[in-house]
Each structure stands twice: as structure tokens, then as C-alpha cells.
Amino acid sequence: MSGDQHGTGGGFRPADVLNHAQLLRQGEQAARMLTRLGVRGGDPVAVLLPMGLESVVVTLACIRLDAQRVTLPIGDHQGYVRHRIASSGTGVVITADSYQGEGRPVQVKAGLDRALTRCPEVRSVVVVPQHSRPVPWTPGRDLWWHEALAGERLPPEPYPGAMSSTPPPEGHRAEPPVSRLVFDDPLERRSADDADEGWGEHPPEDAAGDLARFVNEKPPHHL
Numbered sequence: 707m708s709g710d711q712h713g714t715g716g717g718f719r720p721a722d723v724l725n726h727a728q729l730l731r732q733g734e735q736a737a738r739m740l741t742r743l744g745v746r747g748g749d750p751v752a753v754l755l756p757m758g759l760e761s762v763v764v765t766l767a768c769i770r771l772d773a774q775r776v777t778l779p780i781g782d783h784q785g786y787v788r789h790r791i792a793s794s795g796t797g798v799v800i801t802a803d804s805y806q807g808e809g810r811p812v813q814v815k816a817g818l819d820r821a822l823t824r825c826p827e828v829r830s831v832v833v834v835p836q837h838s839r840p841v842p843w844t845p846g847r848d849l850w851w852h853e854a855l856a857g858e859r860l861p862p863e864p865y866p867g868a869m870s871s872t873p874p875p876e877g878h879r880a881e882p883p884v885s886r887l888v889f890d891d892p893l894e895r896r897s898a899d900d901a902d903e904g905w906g907e908h909p910p911e912d913a914a915g916d917l918a919r920f921v922n923e924k925p926p927h928h929l
Contacts, residue, residue: 724759731860733766738858740767743798743830747772750796752828754778754787754818756805760834760851764800769918780805780814788821791828800832800851803841815841 724732745751751773755761768775776794778787780802791799799822802814815833819842822828833841834851 729762730766732763732855733770735855735858735860736763736767737770738860739832739854740771740773740798742858743832745771745773745798748774749798750774750776750794752776752778752791752794752796752799754780754799754801754814755834756780756802756807756814756836758834760800760802780807780812782817784817784821787818788824791821791825795827797827797829798832799828799830800834802834802836804837804839806837811837811839813839813841819844 740751749771751764751768753761753764753775755764765775767773774794776790776796778790799818801818804811804813804815806812815831818831822831829847831844831848832851832854833848
């Protein structure tokens, strides 16, 4: 649908339900997408999204890249949005096409486009489809979220704690599992599969790495 002057985003929206491994994997896909759009460590990424799964995924992607998330308010704030985008120097904005607010649809992308009239440095606008409604489109700059993610194919990487009922091939010696899920009380003693030393136990200058380890802990005892 990208490139259409009045796209609709396909009209299909999957259920906002992901397990921990799937959420991390989609965050990695989004990080690759942002990298392809030119985002590097320390770069700002403007986000104009209602609360939802995609907002969490974008945050995970920014953590992976050590990029800076610049959260923008939804509503009639075009002047402020323009100022924040211009002052941050971001080249990438992630937004929704629209959302349902107080019983009426709010045209988020249309409002953003008006704010971007004086922000020529923005080179890419990624649009998350929320409703099947016509949306203004700038060919070459705008792209649909689901199409952009679909282009980022990740190699097969099963979650280390996943359990499989498939027996090994005949004559093949079963290897011991790489890791084992342990559901002991983490406050009583450290679990064998903890991926980090705990939240806040690293020096302040490693805050981004500390947060990344915290998010990637398996299983997520902190959630």
C-alpha cells in the first residue's frame, strides 16, 4: 500500500498479544528497520503513538541501538511537535495514521504532516495502521510499519528456554538443553538463567547496557 496518496494500511491489525521472546524479536526487527533508515547510536527517533504494542517495540529498538526516543504528544500540539522535531534534529518519525480518542477518530498522521511542513530534515515517516481510513501520503518519505518490518527477516533463533516435544533423529544423541527455565524466587537466590546482575548494579555510564540486560533477562522475573 505504500506510495498510494490515500492508503489505508491494509485494514488488518493483529491482536496486541506477544510473549516475552516474540516481543524481544520484534524489537530486534524494529532496530534493524531503524538502522536501514539511517539511525545510529545516540540519534533521536521521534515517536507520535498512542499507548500500544508498537510503542513498546519502538522503545526496545531504541534500547538496542542506544538511540534516543523523543516522545511527542498526540492532539492539537502542532507547534510544539514541530519545535521538538526541529530542535532534536531527528530524521525519522514513527506515528499512527489515526486513533480513537474520546469516542471520535483523531487524524494523527494528517496533523503530523502539517507540523512537518517546516521540518525538511525529516527523511522518513513510519506509519502504524490503527484504523482503515484514508491517510495523506508523501511518496519516498512515508512507509507502512508492517511493510517495513516485513522486510527485516531475522535468522531462526528459538528462545533458549523454549521446550520442544520433537524427538531427535534416529541414531542422533540428544544434546543437553542450552539453558533451563528456573522459576525460583529471585529474591531468595539468583536464578541460574538470569542474564544480568540486577537492575541498577552497573555504573551510571553503562545505564543503556544495564537497561538492555534488564529487558533481555529470561524468564522476565521483573515483569
